[in-house]
Amino acid sequence: MHNDRTRILVDSIKRLLRRNATVHLRKIVNKTHGADLSMVFRSLSITQQLKLFIMIEDIEQQGILFSELDEGAFPALIEGIELDKIVEVLDHMPTDDVADLIGQLSKQKSDAILEMMKKEGSEEVEGLLHYDDDTAGGIMNPDFVALREETTAKEAIESLQKEHFDVEMPFYLYAVDEYGKLVGVSSLRQLVVVPPEERLKDFMSTDVFSVETSMDQEEVAKIVARYNILAVPVVDETNRLVGIVTVDDVIDIFREEATEDILKMAGVGGEEFIETQSVLRSTRIRLPWLFASCIGGIIAFFVIGHFEGSIKKLAYLAAFIPVIMGMGGNIGTQSSTIVVRGLATGRLNIRDTWAVVFKELSVGFILGAFYGFMIGLVAQLQYSKSMLAVSVGLAVISSMAVAALVGSLVPMAFARINVDPAVATGPFVTTAIDIVSVYFYFRIATTLLGI
Numbered sequence: 001m002h003n004d005r006t007r008i009l010v011d012s013i014k015r016l017l018r019r020n021a022t023v024h025l026r027k028i029v030n031k032t033h034g035a036d037l038s039m040v041f042r043s044l045s046i047t048q049q050l051k052l053f054i055m056i057e058d059i060e061q062q063g064i065l066f067s068e069l070d071e072g073a074f075p076a077l078i079e080g081i082e083l084d085k086i087v088e089v090l091d092h093m094p095t096d097d098v099a100d101l102i103g104q105l106s107k108q109k110s111d112a113i114l115e116m117m118k119k120e121g122s123e124e125v126e127g128l129l130h131y132d133d134d135t136a137g138g139i140m141n142p143d144f145v146a147l148r149e150e151t152t153a154k155e156a157i158e159s160l161q162k163e164h165f166d167v168e169m170p171f172y173l174y175a176v177d178e179y180g181k182l183v184g185v186s187s188l189r190q191l192v193v194v195p196p197e198e199r200l201k202d203f204m205s206t207d208v209f210s211v212e213t214s215m216d217q218e219e220v221a222k223i224v225a226r227y228n229i230l231a232v233p234v235v236d237e238t239n240r241l242v243g244i245v246t247v248d249d250v251i252d253i254f255r256e257e258a259t260e261d262i263l264k265m266a267g268v269g270g271e272e273f274i275e276t277q278s279v280l281r282s283t284r285i286r287l288p289w290l291f292a293s294c295i296g297g298i299i300a301f302f303v304i305g306h307f308e309g310s311i312k313k314l315a316y317l318a319a320f321i322p323v324i325m326g327m328g329g330n331i332g333t334q335s336s337t338i339v340v341r342g343l344a345t346g347r348l349n350i351r352d353t354w355a356v357v358f359k360e361l362s363v364g365f366i367l368g369a370f371y372g373f374m375i376g377l378v379a380q381l382q383y384s385k386s387m388l389a390v391s392v393g394l395a396v397i398s399s400m401a402v403a404a405l406v407g408s409l410v411p412m413a414f415a416r417i418n419v420d421p422a423v424a425t426g427p428f429v430t431t432a433i434d435i436v437s438v439y440f441y442f443r444i445a446t447t448l449l450g451i
Contacts, residue, residue: 006039013040017048022055029055034064041069041077043349050080063093066101070347074101075109087116090125096141096249099128136220137213139253140234140243143167147200149175149183154196171230174241175204182210182233182241210235213242220245221253296431300438307442310449316383317445320375320392321438327371328399328437332429335360335407340421343411353412357405364404365397372396387448394448395441402440403433 009032016025029037029052037056041049056062066074066089078086090098090113102110102125110129117125131137145164147156156173164170173191175184184204194203210233211220224232224247234243304311304321311318339356342348348356376393380386407429411421 006036009036010040010043013052014043017044017051025052026055030057030061034061035068037061037065038068038070041065041073043351046076046080049077053077053081059089059092062089063097066090067093067097071104075104075106078109083112083116087113090117094141095125095143096128096139096243098125099138100133103129103133131213134217135213136211136215136217136234136245137243139217139220139249140213140245141249142243144174144231144233144241144244145170145172146174146176146180146241149177149199149201149204151175151200152196153191153194153198153200153203156191156200171246172233172244173200174208174233174244175200176241180240182208182235182239184208185233208233210239211245212237217253221250224250225254293431296435299431300434303435303438303442307446310442310446314388314445314449316388317442320379320395321441323375324392324395324399324441325434325437327368327375327396328403328433329430331364331367331400332403332407332433335364335404336411336421336429339408339411343415343421350412350416353409353416356412357408360404360408361401364401367404368397368400371400388445391441391445391448394444395437398440398444399433399437402436403429406432406436 009028013025013028016028032040034056037052041052044052053062053065056065069077090101093101102113105113114125128138128140128142131140133139145160145167147159151159160170160173170188173186173188174182175186177183184201184206185208186200186204190203209223209227209229211223213234213236220232224245229247231244231246233241234245236242339348339360342356343350372393372395375396376389379392380389383389410428410432414421
């Protein structure tokens with residue numbers, strides 16, 4: 001439902017842009033949430049993005065749009081925006097989000113923005129930039145409510161109303177000692193039900209779950225999830241309170257880390273979700289696509305049978321079939337996983353098809369050359385036949401290059417015809433790679449060995 005709504009929004013805005021219907025565009029843009037606009041921006045050129053951005057009247061929505069843009073999109077967008085305007089928007093955003101955005105910029109650009117922000121009292125951003133992006137310090141929000149433990153409930157409420165009214169997420173009130181060290185925490189509910197003159201240290205909880213600035217973000221997220229808290233305080237090595245990590249950041253962390261782990265399992269180094277289905281429904285979805293794999297195996301059987309005479313003459317040709325098919329299958333799986341995930345998260349667009357395909361083809365060729373040389377060398381050392389070694393090497397290059405090509409092109413093609421590439425890609429990719437790998441291997445070998 002949400003995807004349909006986004007697609008309709010994208011199509012509508014594109015159509016209005018082509019017609020230059022400024023009045024209608026302005027109405028739609030200002031009725032659309034910044035997070036939804038960030039989805040639209042993925043399908044637009046920089047010029048079109050700038051045109052829409054200028055139409056946004058609410059500076060808060062401009063800030064939301066900035067924070068929801070894909071990584072790398074922010075630097076390109078602000079190239080066409082005045083520096084004063086950029087700083088104005090950043091001043092209305094949470095400090096941790098500002099630090100993330102500035103971290104994407106060149107040193108010259110970030111220094112210029114920080115210099116202007118310093119004048120307006122926003123040095124906190126610079127402090128966050130000193131921490132690694134994937135640590136508690138890098139994702140924390142330095143805007144929090146912290147009061148001395150001697151403060152009364154009445155004074156705490158007055159402080160919230162006068163001094164901390166603009167804190168983004170005042171889930172908890174943290175108690176600190178005279179040195180700023182974390183000593184306790186109170187929920188807002190506790191604060192309003194105790195007598196006005198009761199001191200914070202008398203009703204606060206001293207059993208505080210906190211994390212250090214250097215802790216990995218995944219561990220931070222696990223702590224928040226384990227103890228069902230809305231925010232976790234971040235302290236430095238001396239236990240001085242320096243920020244908080246809120247539940248909205250934790251949701252993003254889990255999504256990022258889960259994606260990364262799954263892609264590692266697929267062998268692509270670091271970035272899919274499993275939708276809960278009944279057994280029968282899952283079987284019905286997978287059955288037709290696995291049928292393609294079955295047909296592919298039968299075709300591969302006939303391909304090998306076609307070269308049966310060559311195998312009888314040189315039986316050792318069969319020894320390299322598994323490694324050639326395996327190398328092709330692995331890189332095909334890697335390429336298809338990257339593309340499928342990219343499409344699912346919106347990081348890749350169908351209009352990027354040829355750029356993605358060319359990149360994966362190049363990677364496949366380079367890796368094929370490397371492993372082709374290694375496996376060819378093994379063939380030479382084992383059988384002392386130069387043409388066999390060359391045949392094996394060229395077959396590995398062909399297999400891996402074509403596998404990368406197929407692995408990236410097939411999911412793009414399925415996405416274009418509105419077929420779920422996550423389910424359909426695997427069987428088609430492995431089937432095509434098995435057939436192509438075997439065919440190229442025997443065709444090259446029979447030609448070079450003259451059999």
